[in-house]
Amino acid sequence: GAGVSQSPSNKVTEKGKDVELRCDPISGHTALYWYRQSLGQGLEFLIYFQGNSAPDKSGLPSDRFSAERTGGSVSTLTIQRTQQEDSAVYLCASSITSGRTFTGELFFGEGSRLTVL
Amino acid sequence: AQSVTQLGSHVSVSEGALVLLRCNYSSSVPPYLFWYVQYPNQGLQLLLKYTSAATLVKGINGFEAEFKKSETSFHLTKPSAHMSDAAEYFCAVSDQAGDKLIFGTGTRLQVFP
Numbered sequence A: 001g002a003g004v005s006q007s008p009s010n011k012v013t014e015k016g017k018d019v020e021l022r023c024d025p026i027s028g029h030t031a032l033y034w035y036r037q038s039l040g041q042g043l044e045f046l047i048y049f050q051g052n053s054a055p056d057k058s059g060l061p062s063d064r065f066s067a068e069r070t071g072g073s074v075s076t077l078t079i080q081r082t083q084q085e086d087s088a089v090y091l092c093a094s095s096i097t098s099g100r101t102f103t104g105e106l107f108f109g110e111g112s113r114l115t116v117l
Numbered sequence B: 001a002q003s004v005t006q007l008g009s010h011v012s013v014s015e016g017a018l019v020l021l022r023c024n025y026s027s028s029v030p031p032y033l034f035w036y037v038q039y040p041n042q043g044l045q046l047l048l049k050y051t052s053a054a055t056l057v058k059g060i061n062g063f064e065a066e067f068k069k070s071e072t073s074f075h076l077t078k079p080s081a082h083m084s085d086a087a088e089y090f091c092a093v094s095d096q097a098g099d100k101l102i103f104g105t106g107t108r109l110q111v112f113p
Helices: none
Strands: A005-007 A011-012 A019-024 A033-037 A042-050 A066-069 A075-079 A088-095 A111-117 B003-006 B012-016 B017-024 B031-036 B046-048 B054-058 B063-068 B073-078 B089-094 B101-103 B107-112
Touching: A005 A088, A011 A019, A019 A088, A019 A111, A019 B073, A033 A075, A042 A066, A042 A075, A042 B089, A075 A088, B003 B089, B003 B101, B012 B017, B017 B031, B017 B089, B017 B107, B031 B063, B031 B073, B046 B054, B046 B063, B046 B073, B073 B089
Parallel strands: A011 A111, B012 B107
Antiparallel strands: A005 A019, A019 A075, A033 A042, A033 A088, A066 A075, A088 A111, B003 B017, B017 B073, B031 B046, B031 B089, B054 B063, B063 B073, B089 B101, B089 B107
C-alpha cells in the first residue's frame, strides 16, 4: 500500500491476556518505529528498527513488551499479560534514511487502539 | 538528554486570529526540531522541520516556526487560523544519537467560528 498500515485498528482485551499488534511499513523504508500515545502523555518512544541492525529497545516499559521485524518489513509488537495501564493507542511509523542521515520525516499509521478491561 | 516542552495542552482561537503554539527544547547538541500535526482520526504528519539552515522555517498550510537559540524555543505560528486547522500539534526533537524523535505532550488547537 501507499502508507503505513496497522492492524487491528481497535482491540479490546481482558487483563492478563496477550495481544499482538501488526505494522506494515511503506515499501523501501528501512527504519521502523513504535510509539505509544496515551492521553496527556504525548508520544512515548518504544522501539526502533533500522535495517539489519540490532533494534533500539530503550523505550520498552517492561519485559512484557517485545517486538520483532521479519525480513526487514512487517513488524509485530507483542504485549504479554496485559494490564489496564497498557491501554493506549500504539503508533507505528516508518522512515527512509539516506546513508547515516536522519531526515526526521516519519510516516505514521493511524494506530491501534488497545483497551484493557 | 534531549526533550521538548509544550506549554498549554489546549489552545482556542477564533477563525482568522493568530495561532501561536509554544515549544521549548532542551538539547546538549545543536538540535533538529520538528512540528507534526494529527488531524482527527488520522496519523501524524510532518508540518515542518528545522535542521540548522534558516532559522525561520515555513511548512504546509501556512504554518511557520522560528528557531531561537537564545530562548531555546521553536514556537509554531500561523497568521490567520482556519477551521480546518483544528488538530493536535506535536513538537519533537531528534535524540542525541540522531536516529529517532522525542515528542512533546501535544497541544490541541480548537478554532471557533
